[in-house]
Amino acid sequence: MIQYKYFVIILLSVMMFTACGLDNYDAPQSELHGKITYNGQTLGLRGTGEAVQLQLYQDGYELRDNIPVYVGQDGTFSAKLFDGEYKLVTRNQNGPWVNSRDTTVIKLNGTTTVDVQVTPYFTISGANISLNGSQLNASFTVNQVVQTANIEYVMLLVSKTNFVDDVSYIGREDFRNVEAGALNLSMDLSSNQQVASAKALFGRVGVRTVGADQAIYSDVVRLK
Amino acid sequence: MKLKNIFIAFALVLFALTSCSEFLEREPDTILSDDQVFGDEVMIKSVLSNFYGRITWGQHIDDSYSYTILDEASRSESGPDTRQGFEDNRWRVYDYTLMRNLNQFLKGVRETDVLDADTQKMLEGEARFIRAWLYFNMARGMGGMPIIGDEVFEYSPGMDITTLQYPRSTEAEIYNYIISECEAIKNFLPENPSINAARATKWAALMLKARAAVYAGSIANYNNKMPNPIKTPGGEVGIDANLAQGYYQTALSAAEEVINSGKYELQLNKPDDRGRNFYEALSVKENNKEVIWARDYKYPGQTNGFTQINIPASHAEDIDRAYAGPILNLVEDFEYINDRDGEIKIRDNEGNYIFYDRAEDAFANKDPRLWGTVIYPGTIFKGSPVVLQAGQKYFENGEWHVRTSTPGSTDENDILITSINGPNQSNDQYVNKSGFFFRKFLDETPSASTRGRRSEMWFPRFRFAEAVMIASEAAFELGQADKALTYLNMVRERAGIQPLTSMTFDDIVQERRVEFAFEDHRYWDLKRWRIADKVWNGIQDDPNAQQWGLFPYLVNDPGNPNHGKWVFDKIKIHMSPFPRDFQMRNYYNFIDQGWINNNPKLVKNPYQ
Numbered sequence: 001m002i003q004y005k006y007f008v009i010i011l012l013s014v015m016m017f018t019a020c021g022l023d024n025y026d027a028p029q030s031e032l033h034g035k036i037t038y039n040g041q042t043l044g045l046r047g048t049g050e051a052v053q054l055q056l057y058q059d060g061y062e063l064r065d066n067i068p069v070y071v072g073q074d075g076t077f078s079a080k081l082f083d084g085e086y087k088l089v090t091r092n093q094n095g096p097w098v099n100s101r102d103t104t105v106i107k108l109n110g111t112t113t114v115d116v117q118v119t120p121y122f123t124i125s126g127a128n129i130s131l132n133g134s135q136l137n138a139s140f141t142v143n144q145v146v147q148t149a150n151i152e153y154v155m156l157l158v159s160k161t162n163f164v165d166d167v168s169y170i171g172r173e174d175f176r177n178v179e180a181g182a183l184n185l186s187m188d189l190s191s192n193q194q195v196a197s198a199k200a201l202f203g204r205v206g207v208r209t210v211g212a213d214q215a216i217y218s219d220v221v222r223l224k
Numbered sequence: 225m226k227l228k229n230i231f232i233a234f235a236l237v238l239f240a241l242t243s244c245s246e247f248l249e250r251e252p253d254t255i256l257s258d259d260q261v262f263g264d265e266v267m268i269k270s271v272l273s274n275f276y277g278r279i280t281w282g283q284h285i286d287d288s289y290s291y292t293i294l295d296e297a298s299r300s301e302s303g304p305d306t307r308q309g310f311e312d313n314r315w316r317v318y319d320y321t322l323m324r325n326l327n328q329f330l331k332g333v334r335e336t337d338v339l340d341a342d343t344q345k346m347l348e349g350e351a352r353f354i355r356a357w358l359y360f361n362m363a364r365g366m367g368g369m370p371i372i373g374d375e376v377f378e379y380s381p382g383m384d385i386t387t388l389q390y391p392r393s394t395e396a397e398i399y400n401y402i403i404s405e406c407e408a409i410k411n412f413l414p415e416n417p418s419i420n421a422a423r424a425t426k427w428a429a430l431m432l433k434a435r436a437a438v439y440a441g442s443i444a445n446y447n448n449k450m451p452n453p454i455k456t457p458g459g460e461v462g463i464d465a466n467l468a469q470g471y472y473q474t475a476l477s478a479a480e481e482v483i484n485s486g487k488y489e490l491q492l493n494k495p496d497d498r499g500r501n502f503y504e505a506l507s508v509k510e511n512n513k514e515v516i517w518a519r520d521y522k523y524p525g526q527t528n529g530f531t532q533i534n535i536p537a538s539h540a541e542d543i544d545r546a547y548a549g550p551i552l553n554l555v556e557d558f559e560y561i562n563d564r565d566g567e568i569k570i571r572d573n574e575g576n577y578i579f580y581d582r583a584e585d586a587f588a589n590k591d592p593r594l595w596g597t598v599i600y601p602g603t604i605f606k607g608s609p610v611v612l613q614a615g616q617k618y619f620e621n622g623e624w625h626v627r628t629s630t631p632g633s634t635d636e637n638d639i640l641i642t643s644i645n646g647p648n649q650s651n652d653q654y655v656n657k658s659g660f661f662f663r664k665f666l667d668e669t670p671s672a673s674t675r676g677r678r679s680e681m682w683f684p685r686f687r688f689a690e691a692v693m694i695a696s697e698a699a700f701e702l703g704q705a706d707k708a709l710t711y712l713n714m715v716r717e718r719a720g721i722q723p724l725t726s727m728t729f730d731d732i733v734q735e736r737r738v739e740f741a742f743e744d745h746r747y748w749d750l751k752r753w754r755i756a757d758k759v760w761n762g763i764q765d766d767p768n769a770q771q772w773g774l775f776p777y778l779v780n781d782p783g784n785p786n787h788g789k790w791v792f793d794k795i796k797i798h799m800s801p802f803p804r805d806f807q808m809r810n811y812y813n814f815i816d817q818g819w820i821n822n823n824p825k826l827v828k829n830p831y832q
Contacts, residue, residue, distance in 0.1 A: 167308070167762055210451040
């Protein structure tokens, strides 16, 4: 009888230690890092509101829901995934670039880096943004990449955090009827109380193309 | 002993013969078979009435929050609403369950022999009308969707399910289907208005036809004028530009059929009180000549909570009150009777306050429809004024100061500081935050705002003014300027504002905005004209995208020449801190991945 009791105890403890592990996966460990580039230069984008997304698809499974990958305002993105083969595409009609849904095939094995090449309508270079009293001065060059593209407006933005885009800002001025080339623009902030009371200020310029759903931006510059 | 055995045997036989009470073979008493339903006229009617209860989508009076999403009203309840953009599934309708039920009903009604031929036709017409309305509600959100005709799908194990999977139609096809269905059934339906406009009539079918046609026409027209037209390669989204004329023609002739029917009119029972007249044309069911089809409500059982939760605090009959309030954006879009710029004049050219003897004087000579749509400060509701007073103002050391209190308190001289109605800038419940209350659809019936009863107010879906406005828009787009102007002026003259001598596209936008406020038109109109991303541009402090309020103050400064007068401050409503931001992807709802998993023939929408 005592033997029988031990047998039960051993059986139970064996079951306890072996039961788990069959149907549970470990959390994904591999990381995919990347950036969105044009001619090797990373693009400045809107990073808030899940505005710019890439889509990851994996073949071989019955359902084909994509994994959204959110792109940050510095044009970089990252995702934690299982090892395997993925297909990476830009989201349809999304982003300040020519809509092209060419697939980038990624063989993920451990940490992998990938660059997504796009053709933006415009790029911004040489952005120099400074605060002079209550006046924001910006000089930069808008380079036309796609000859048929037109500028809808150019915007100057200031924000009190380093997230600066067409939605997240405390001061903004839009300039319409602007041509590509070297630009010197300024914005008067003297009547803007939020700017006056802000402990930190960040500036950025952006260009919105007619017909594109997002603007392209310069790097964020700390002003105060 | 023998006797006992016989007795037992006898008892057993008895048991054996009676024990089978068919316990397991009872007819289910909660499920009715098709034969039972379609073998009885009353049952058929109750199935139909169930359908009428399942088709209220979009913005409507039983969902007060839906009014605060756009630029018509702002929420006053609890903390600020951080809404900025619009969801990918905002007001998305995908109800193939209802579609199947409607097709089952159609089959049953066509096969039954308990109905006379006329009733049979009428019921078939109503079911097909509801089906067309369902297709329309899907189409305006998502574009083309699978058209399944009269098919009632059955699944049996082992069958090839790909036969159940239909691909999406093109956007043009789904509108064509709606138009042709309405045309096919219009003579099945009665010509005389139904009670409280609750059931479909010939005129409701024509209205749906006209609306579907003008939607399709404007998509064909304005989508292709965008710098980057929204379309899919298969045409599920996007309509060919050269189809626009045909659609506008269809819309014009369907709308004119309603206009010339003589059954409805631009109701004008009180020409001396146009504001009241407009309210009654929409919000009073008795002897109504304006409304063609509505979601009707009836106590007991079928009531809605719009009046209950939105009634001004001073007039509340129960705990609930002041859930939401219209905003200044809408109020200023109403013109003055003789001035097209509807701005409320609160400051003169030097930036000094303009003083009004009474709060309501600031709204003198506004479009009378404003009175019928919005309760503005000082106007009458149910016989007594609705006082909206944010606080008192007094002049000291060269500038104006504000005195506020908890709502409903008075100062030491018994003068009201902040009204019980508000408005104020707190996070308190039951106090207005915008400076205005709803009047359109607010029920004046006693105890309509109590929890126990609620309101029988209806929600009009089609009304005569829409027929006139569709005719005007369609004629305008077809280049028939005189006709377009005549129809537009019909609406303006009934309202009681100056007629126009010439018109532009913006006049149509403007007129529909004020005439159909809170009637589930604004969102779809801006979408089909492809101007939603321009109006709701997401820019902070934008006059349209940001929500603005108007706070009235009483000047309480004895000795000041303006003591006892009223001044107004325009404020950014703190309950809605972010501007509305309509992005390109919001022009069409997303197709849910779950639906694609079930039916791989569905294609995704652009921007998805």
